[in-house]
Every structure is written in C-alpha cells, then in structure tokens.
Amino acid sequence: MSVPAAPDVPLLRLRGVTKSYGTGDALLQALRGVDLEVREGEFVAIMGPSGSGKSTAMNILGCLDVPTTGSYEFRGIAVEKLSRNQRALLRRHCLGFVFQGYNLLARTSALENVELPLLYRGETTAARHAQARAALEAVGLGDRVRHTPAELSGGQQQRVAIARAMVTQPDVLLADEPTGNLDTQRSGEIMQIIAALNRDRGITVLMVTHEPDMAAYAHRVIRFVDGRVDSDERRP
Amino acid sequence: MIWNALLLSLKEIRRNLLRSFLTILGVVIGVGAVITMVTLGNGATRAIADQIESLGSNMLILRPGQRFGAGRDSAAAAPLKLADARAVAEQITALDAVVPSVTHAAVVVRFAANWSTTVVGATPAYLRARKWPLTQGRLYSDAEDRAGKALCVVGETVRRELFGRENPIGGAIRIRGFSCEVIGLLAAKGQAAMGMDQDDVVLMPLHTVQRRLIGNQDVAAILLAVSPGASIDHAKAAVERLMRERRRIGEGENDDFNVLDTRQIADALSSTTRVMTMLLSAVAAVSLLVGGIGIMNIMLVSVTERTREIGIRLAIGALEHEVLLQFLIEAVVLSALGGLTGIALAAIGSAWAATAMHIPFLFDLQINLLAFAFSAAIGVLFGYFPARRAARLDPIEALRHE
Numbered sequence A: 001m002s003v004p005a006a007p008d009v010p011l012l013r014l015r016g017v018t019k020s021y022g023t024g025d026a027l028l029q030a031l032r033g034v035d036l037e038v039r040e041g042e043f044v045a046i047m048g049p050s051g052s053g054k055s056t057a058m059n060i061l062g063c064l065d066v067p068t069t070g071s072y073e074f075r076g077i078a079v080e081k082l083s084r085n086q087r088a089l090l091r092r093h094c095l096g097f098v099f100q101g102y103n104l105l106a107r108t109s110a111l112e113n114v115e116l117p118l119l120y121r122g123e124t125t126a127a128r129h130a131q132a133r134a135a136l137e138a139v140g141l142g143d144r145v146r147h148t149p150a151e152l153s154g155g156q157q158q159r160v161a162i163a164r165a166m167v168t169q170p171d172v173l174l175a176d177e178p179t180g181n182l183d184t185q186r187s188g189e190i191m192q193i194i195a196a197l198n199r200d201r202g203i204t205v206l207m208v209t210h211e212p213d214m215a216a217y218a219h220r221v222i223r224f225v226d227g228r229v230d231s232d233e234r235r236p
Numbered sequence B: 001m002i003w004n005a006l007l008l009s010l011k012e013i014r015r016n017l018l019r020s021f022l023t024i025l026g027v028v029i030g031v032g033a034v035i036t037m038v039t040l041g042n043g044a045t046r047a048i049a050d051q052i053e054s055l056g057s058n059m060l061i062l063r064p065g066q067r068f069g070a071g072r073d074s075a076a077a078a079p080l081k082l083a084d085a086r087a088v089a090e091q092i093t094a095l096d097a098v099v100p101s102v103t104h105a106a107v108v109v110r111f112a113a114n115w116s117t118t119v120v121g122a123t124p125a126y127l128r129a130r131k132w133p134l135t136q137g138r139l140y141s142d143a144e145d146r147a148g149k150a151l152c153v154v155g156e157t158v159r160r161e162l163f164g165r166e167n168p169i170g171g172a173i174r175i176r177g178f179s180c181e182v183i184g185l186l187a188a189k190g191q192a193a194m195g196m197d198q199d200d201v202v203l204m205p206l207h208t209v210q211r212r213l214i215g216n217q218d219v220a221a222i223l224l225a226v227s228p229g230a231s232i233d234h235a236k237a238a239v240e241r242l243m244r245e246r247r248r249i250g251e252g253e254n255d256d257f258n259v260l261d262t263r264q265i266a267d268a269l270s271s272t273t274r275v276m277t278m279l280l281s282a283v284a285a286v287s288l289l290v291g292g293i294g295i296m297n298i299m300l301v302s303v304t305e306r307t308r309e310i311g312i313r314l315a316i317g318a319l320e321h322e323v324l325l326q327f328l329i330e331a332v333v334l335s336a337l338g339g340l341t342g343i344a345l346a347a348i349g350s351a352w353a354a355t356a357m358h359i360p361f362l363f364d365l366q367i368n369l370l371a372f373a374f375s376a377a378i379g380v381l382f383g384y385f386p387a388r389r390a391a392r393l394d395p396i397e398a399l400r401h402e
Ligand SMILES: Nc1ncnc2c1ncn2[C@@H]1O[C@H](COP(=O)(O)OP(=O)(O)OP(=O)(O)O)[C@@H](O)[C@H]1O
Pocket: A021, A022, A028, A029, A030, A048, A049, A050, A051, A052, A053, A054, A055, A056, A057
C-alpha cells in the first residue's frame, strides 16, 4: 500500500485536535486544540514541559490513537474515520516508531527484532534477513545481530529500535524521546543517525525531546504548553 | 503467515520449556488415559471373545440352580445325575456330544514336585466337544471311564511343572493318595485372558473323579455340543423342556437349573467390559477437560505477561487477527503436542498393560486420531478467549504495561 502524495496536501495535518481522558470531575484535557501541519521531508523537534501533551500528540500523529474532537489527516486521509485495522495497516506501511523505553522484544535477537515489521509486511525470509542486517549495519551494529536486548547497552538497544523503525523505509519516523535515558555522547550518536535518515533518505522525522542540544539537529521546533502549540519556529 | 506463527509459537514454547510441559501435562494425562482405557477395553473384549471361541461357540452348558446361580439357589437345587445326560442324549437329536462333567481342585504330586491344579472329570467326548486335540499319547475309552480306571490326560502347564524335560506318558502322578497313570498330553492352548491358564488342568474319567475324589454320583455340568447347522435356540428350548419334565417343574414355576449358551456368556462379559470401558473413559475425558482449562489458565497468564510484546506488535502494524492467530496457534500447538505425547505414552502404557493382563494389544487408529483431534480442538476452544483478549488490547495501554 502506498498512499499517493498530492503536491498541495501536507503530509500530516492536525486541525483543532483535542484529547481528553476520563469523565466528569476526573476529566483531563491532554490536548486543548492543536493545529499543526508537517510537510514531506521536514525534521521537526517537539519540546515542552512534562505533561504538556507531547506524547499524546505523537500517539495521534502515529495513528496509535485518535483525537477526541478535531481531525487528523495523513496525506489528506482522515485517520479518525479509519478502522482499527486500517490504522494498523497505515502504521505498517508508512510509519516507523522509536519509543522512549526502546520497547524491543525481550529474549529475541537484534536481528529478529528488526525483522519484525518486515514479517508483518509479508516479506520472504531471505529479504527480511538482508534488509534487517543492512539496517543494523547502518546504525553500526553489524557485529551485534545475534545479541538479545539484555546483552546490549542502552545506546545499542536504542540503535536497534531505530533500525527497526527505519528498516521498512517509512515515510515518517516518529521518535518519542529517543535519547531520553542516554548520556550526551550516546545521544549525539543517535541524533547523527536520525539526522542522516532525514537528510539522505528524505524521511520526515518528528522527534520529542527535552534537550535543546538534540532539538538543534531539527529544522523546526514546536513548543507545547498545556495541551496547546505555544510556539513554532523554523530554522534555516 | 500461519507458517510464521507456527515457528513463532514453537520458539515461544521452547523458551518456557518447563512451563509448557506443565501446561500440557493435563492434556497428556487426559489423552493418554482415554486411549489406554479404550485400547485395553478393546483388548479385553477380544480376549473374552477368543476364550469363548476356544470353548466352542455352539455349546450349551446345563447346570443345576438358577442362571449364573453359583449362589443361594444352586445349593438347594437337586444335583444333575448321569441319567440326565443319558436322557438328553437319547431324546434330543440336534446334539453332537453330551458330556457330563465335574471339576475338583486338587494338589497333584510327583516325587518331590507338587502342583495345585483343577481336575476335570468327564466322559471321553469332552475333548471332541471342545475340539481340543492331544499332542501325545491317547485318551481313555468309554469302557475305561465306566470302570473308573486311574488314568489321566494332563495339560501343558501340569506337564511342565511335574515332568520338566521327561516324557510324561506312562508316568504316574498322585492325587489325594491314589496313583494315576498319565496316558496323554493335551495340546497347549496358551495363556487365556486375564491370566486364566487353560493348560493348567488334569483330565480324568468322570467315574474315577466321582468315586475317588468327590465321593458321590453328582454331575456338576453337562456340556452339550450342538450339531453344526442346527439351531442353538431350538436345542436349548428342547433341553429346557426335557429337564422341566424330568425335574417335575410345574407350569409357572421357576427352573431350578439353567442352560447357558456360550454366546450369552460372551455377550454378558463383553457388555460388562463395555460399560467399564465407558465409565473409565468418561473419567479420563473429564481429566482431558481439566487439561484444557489448564491451558487456558496458562495462556491467560502468558497474555498478561506478554502485554508489552503484544503492544509492540500492534504498534508496528500487526492486525488484530494476526495477533489472535499467533496466540491461538500457540495454544493449539501446545495442546496438540500434549495430545501427541499422550498418544505415545498410551501406546507404550497399554502395550505393557496388555502383556501384563494377557490380553491382546489392539491399536485403535480411530480413537488415536479422535483423541488427537480432540486435543487440538481443546487448544482452539480454550486458547480462543486468551487470544482474543490479546488481540483486542489497546496498543498504547499495552506499551505502558509494566
Ligand atoms: N491514558 C491516559 N489516561 C489518563 N491520562 C493520561 C493518559 N495519557 C496521558 N494522560 C495525561 O495527559 C497529560 C499529557 O500527557 P503526555 O504523556 O502527553 O505528556 P508529555 O508532554 O508527553 O509529558 P512527558 O514529557 O513527561 O512525557 C498528562 O497530564 C497525563 O497524565
């Protein structure tokens, strides 16, 4: 499945998106009306204080969740109107995720972890092996393919997670605090890889981060405050 | 996709080998028990049929007392006499042989060797009626029977116990203080069902046993061989009419004797075995059900334990039915493995038990296939609920799960 890009339609567009959890007294508004457009090939950093709704917005952008009100269009397709399985197919074919907590399959080798999205795409065993190995080599883990997450350092695990997200050549890479629990040196390595994916392969990147150093790699910084977009700056 | 799910589930099973084994134990025991019960039941039924066959399928047995009445009534009933046998032989035409007989448990002695066995006293027609040949020597004649000569024919087991490697013919054995010449050796019948040894027997003239061992003229049973082609039911009715007349049983009074048809014995015995088999199989089936619930329990635990993994798969783009299939296949593979193990154990166990019980081992393909299919079905049945639960998880919630 490949969704054709109309030239004037933005890749991602949020319009008046709200998200609330709970009801009555316990009602909590995580997003209070977000308008946002992201074009093909952009590298966007999302910043903001804790609890401002960054992860909530990422989940919606990543088609893992739907807005309470408002609309989200992926290449002009209204995601909230899609079924659960259609959203899964969209994730499978167009999106790549790097989660904050790595989220690798335990007791499963790096290679098999990276092969997982290819498995659901129905690739042959040989193609899966070749592509997964290439992705692991691209993140500098060519010599660690047989290791399980428990046998890898935090930075290495995060690189496996990136390899898994990029192995399908997604249109969009969504990374929620990809360097959250890494030291500066490791964070730098991870950012190099992500920036290269954006620069060399034209993958659109959305990345949540708390650190200005990491945000500096992006071309655009969006700041969330209290469930709203507070500022949106582009850099040359 | 299914192939991948299959590989995946095997990997998952290997990863938790001990737990997987404990999970399937219920199914292993259930399947094993059901198959063992049915196999042994079939073997026992066959053994009984064989035994009846060896007795002769066209035999009637006339005994005093009511039917199967080794109990209270038989003691009160007047014993049969030789005259009864003679009357039956003279007045009923469709009979090939009429053999009055008695049996007596006794210890037989030869030099230092002694052996406790069953002594059968019967007219020489006994062996013909039972189609039982001799392998050595000869049978006593009617005249020798009437004269009460101390002669005997021994079964293979008695020969082995008393004579070892020696030739038994012409040898002497002592029974209750009188000496008896061995003139013949019966062909070995082999061990019959349930450990009953048909070769453990000494056959003697009827009169000899009556006079020297029992001390009266009573006849315990009269064996009647119905002529081939003649109706067994007619012959039986004729014998009953004659006996009611001879024993002066009035209209409406109960018989104080009974005529057993060997087919009847076979039917009664095999229906008893059938009922036993069914009861035991039902118990076994319950354990199979319990095994299924065990699988469901473990699968539910597994879903909870692997919530994060499910979240990752869903987030990466797995469809609901793909996750469902993965867990369902895992449950089915588990229970089918249990089924196969159960089948293997049942084959070994029932082959061993059949040997120990001296019944034939009859491998029943149908029940094996059925049990296997049933165990796989249990996987589907009890795996579906946990699998659906996994597939319906919300990916975000699942990823947050600690
Ligand atoms: N499933 C949920 N149920 C209830 N409340 C939720 C849920 N998910 C998020 N929230 C709430 O929504 C608000 C926004 O959460 P979110 O995770 O988007 O914040 P964030 O900007 O990512 O914060 P952080 O930087 O700490 O990750 C928070 O107050 C949070 O408690």
